[in-house]
Amino acid sequence: MFFSDAIKINFKKYSSESNLAYKNKDFKRGKFLFDSLVKGQLVGTKFDxxxxxxxxxxxxxxxxxxxxxxxxxxxxxxxxxxxxxxxxxxxxxxxxxxxxxxxxxxxxxxxxxxxxxxxxxxxxxxxxxxxxxxxxxxxxxxxxxxxxxxxxxxxxxxxxxxxxxxxxxxxxxxxxxxxxxxxxxxxxxxxxxxxxxxxxxxxxxxxx
Structure with a gap:
């Protein structure tokens, strides 16, 4: 899978949860969500x-x-x-x-x-x-x-x-x-x- 496709599939959910975390100043969760997106969905994909x-x-x-x-x-x-x-x-x-x-x-x-x-x-x-x-x-x-x-x-x-x-x-x-x-x-x-x-x-x- 290409990076652009993986982002398209997973970004909406990540964005919603990440925005809420930073709105609540929960920076630890914000980092966790970013790392989870990277490790779980983006690593291993091919960069366009x-x-x-x-x-x-x-x-x-x-x-x-x-x-x-x-x-x-x-x-x-x-x-x-x-x-x-x-x-x-x-x-x-x-x-x-x-x-x-x-x-x-x-x-x-x-x-x-x-x-x-x-x-x-x-x-x-x-x-x-x-x-x-x-x-x-x-x-x-x-x-x-x-x-x-x-x-x-x-x-x-x-x-x-x-x-x-x-x-x-x-x-x-x-x-x-x-x-x-x-x-x-x-x-x-x-x-x-x-x-x-x-x-x-x-x-x-x-x-x-």
Whole structure:
């Protein structure tokens, strides 16, 4: 089953229960519902072969990658947590030969240009928007369902291995190095699920 079909079948019930949980400020249940949807219905489905516009020009066709993909969805008005982008840049520098790193902004190109410069050359920055031709399927299946920031971990055949919320979600009051470390470890843990032929289990940074 394709991801878009699985979302279409299961999202209505998830959305209703999730909205109620967050309305009641029951964040623990909200997380439980998200994790249940991911583990029970989305993991193992095939991610659709979306085509995204690249900030540097041209298009990225996911199926052309031929290696595992890490896809992080953002919006230009979405403020990354402290240390999040530097942690992602560091991991991309280390593992870009083995994983395709993609950051997708749900925004128009002119709004993405400035923030795109914060990501290094090992990360492909893309954008999609409701007003752009051919972006509607991805926006409907991804942006309007799971929201953002959301991380998708896909194997080389586009099969979904895991889906997680953002990075380390550090508090603004946390010291920079601790926040950086939390984000690094969170992204690294996700990457370990698609880098099955590489032992990166010992590469977590110390939080102290």
């Amino acid at each position: 072969n979306y085509s995204f516009k690249k900030i540097q020009g041209g298009k990225l066709n996911l199926e052309s990658s031929k290696k595992p993909i890490f896809l992080l969805t953002y919006a230009s008005w979405c403020v990354p947590s402290k240390g999040e982008i530097p942690a992602l840049n560091k991991l991309a520098q280390k593992y870009s030969n083995d994983v395709k790193f993609v950051v997708l902004f749900w925004d128009k190109k002119h709004n993405v240009k400035k923030v795109a410069k914060k990501f290094n050359s090992h990360i492909t920055v893309c954008f999609a928007h409701e007003t752009y031709k051919n972006d509607a399927p991805a926006i409907s299946s991804i942006k309007h369902t799971l929201g953002f920031p959301t991380c998708f971990y896909l194997d080389e055949h586009l099969k979904i291995v895991d889906i997680k919320r953002g990075g380390g979600n550090s508090s603004p009051s946390v010291a920079y190095m601790k926040a950086y470390t939390q984000n690094y470890n969170a992204f690294r843990d996700g990457l370990s699920t698609i880098l099955i032929n590489k032992n990166i289990s010992k590469e977590r940074l110390a939080t102290n």
